[in-house]
Amino acid sequence: MSTQPSSLSFDDALVTEAIRRIESDGPLEDQSVLRQLAQTPEPAPWPSVRRARLLAERLGLPARVARARDLAPLVLIGLAALMVLAGLGLAGAVVDAQERRINVIASLAGLLGLHGLSLLVWVGALLLPGHGRAGALAGRLWLTLTARTALGRGREGAALLQAGAQLLERARLLPWLLGLASHLLWTLSFCVAVAALLAALALRRYTLGWETTLLDPAQFARAIDALAWLPGRLGFPVPDAALVRAAGDPASTPGPAGQAVLAWWLVGCVLVYGLLPRLLCATACVAVWALRRHRLQPDFALPYYRQLQARLDALAPARVVDAEHAQGQAGSLPQPASDAHGAPVLLAFELPPERPWPPVDVPAGIRTWACDGSAAGRDAAVRQVAAWRPGRLVVACQAAASPDRGTERLLRELLPLAGALHLGLVDADQASDAERARWPRWLQDAGLAATVSFHGQWQAGFATPSAEVQETTP
Structure with missing residues (x-):
């Protein structure tokens, strides 16, 4: 997905960049604007542009x-x-x-x-x-x-x-x-x-x-x-x-x-x-x-726009389907790549910025990558995994976070690029039982449980044989 619109007018580009500069001194109150944006989802970066346009009208820009x-x-x-x-x-x-x-x-x-x-x-x-x-x-x-x-x-x-x-x-x-x-x-x-x-x-x-x-x-x-x-x-x-x-x-x-x-x-x-x-x-x-x-376009690769797009992506409700729909959907999922034999990869997804990455206990010989959750970040992660073609790919998510549509989209895009795809949790010992349990339940509801292995700790994703499909949450 392109992160640079091809028909952004100069006025929209100007007010979008101006709002970014105004918010460098502190974020503007935008709850009503976000609710309005959630009613008509659009591909990135148009939600950021629409948000800036609505805030600019409030400020008289x-x-x-x-x-x-x-x-x-x-x-x-x-x-x-x-x-x-x-x-x-x-x-x-x-x-x-x-x-x-x-x-x-x-x-x-x-x-x-x-x-x-x-x-x-x-x-x-x-x-x-x-x-x-x-x-x-x-x-x-x-x-x-x-x-x-x-x-x-x-x-x-x-x-x-x-x-x-x-x-x-x-x-x-x-x-x-x-x-x-x-x-x-x-x-x-x-x-x-x-x-x-x-x-x-x-x-x-x-x-x-x-x-x-x-x-x-x-x-x-x-x-x-x-x-x-x-x-x-x-x-x-x-x-x-x-x-x-x-x-x-x-x-x-x-x-x-x-x-x-x-x-x-x-x-x-x-x-x-x-x-x-x-x-x-x-x-x-x-x-x-x-x-x-x-x-004459803003630089949507800046951290401000990536973080803003991650907020806007989170507005969309998580895609939850019933078990019958999930079974039918699982059959249409892309299958893991049988010809992917590259070195194992540990991919962090939407981890808090303050958490150090890569972790110090990553086993030797494992490549690491971090994705901030924005559309640009997901595209970059998918391109890198496609270049590496790992035999085993472990996606590490924050245990206390909530799985959403962005997580599901990333997993579906990564499935055909690795020999085996695993989902592991970070800081699982600091999360509650309910927070840890919702991840395997979400995989089941989203129709991903048949092809994505779940682990309560991301380290287990490299210790478990690839043939294993599911692990019980601790």
Whole structure:
């Protein structure tokens, strides 16, 4: 049985993980919820999901999630407005309205410097494991503002935020989501900056050039030529060597045609090295999100979910049938495997967590395994026994516990995997006579007594010949 649902929505995954985090401080009262779940049994892990959904409704978590979904675009629009102002500020910093001169190298550094640094940080966060939250400052600002305004304070809001981040990190989507928000904001900023730059250059006359005092002018000229290579491949004008030298010499200012080439070179560099990378990165983020969004699932292999599923499995009443039904059912049971000759195996089933396992008095040459009773634990135990194919398998259960449907299901699945199957009790000397007696009676009622040997002590399962079928309870 699969323990990972294939169609769990993000909202269900989010509230399920949030309830787990809330219950890390102490279990929630869930008796009424458990009674409701017992009325409609489902395969694991859906009962855990339904329980979390019902508890989340009591705590008001779905309303917070809906509010966050509604406010997230509004927060992004607000940040976009700030980026528009930033784009206008970048364009204004490039254009000197008083002297009407533009230093193309300084302008390009001002337009692309912070963009290039933030882009490198985001790429580095993708390449370095565990640093997914380090990049995309604008994206983290969007996520933080959304959480503060929509999820509210208190343990519920914190649990939802942490649960969402955990799901995104587990699916390796957190840096991509934050990056998408950041790239969209930068894209808008560059669009505004380019539009403002084009408007200024189209409506007023400016002198474009470059100048330096400490650096080698030849290096500047080579930098302009190198930066012009990619925009030139995309159709933008490329300044030739004579124009580059003239732009760097205050005594020989280029003519109107040369100024137009330099202006288009500046616009082309902003588009190619600023806007285009952000568009490509945003597209990559959308593609990765589409490919990985199905991974946004809780980790149902965690001990919390295994223990919870064991509680939910115990809700189902034990399957008790009359003797006539048991006899008819026994004939349909799978028989022990005649070709299983592996080393003996001692399998613990639903023993208390505080009890040490394996016990110190296990005879030499006997393999041991422990099953916590969850669906995942039963599947793992069955797979391991199938791999070992033991000639003798002893399932050890707590004497004071009550046999239930999970115990019966496990025994039926183990029957065809071992040469002989035995059921023994742990701590039988600490249990009452009635508690010890109900185990062989349950085997009889469940139709298992003909194929599963019972022993009052698990040690007897290895001392008794395989041909023996039943032992009287001490």
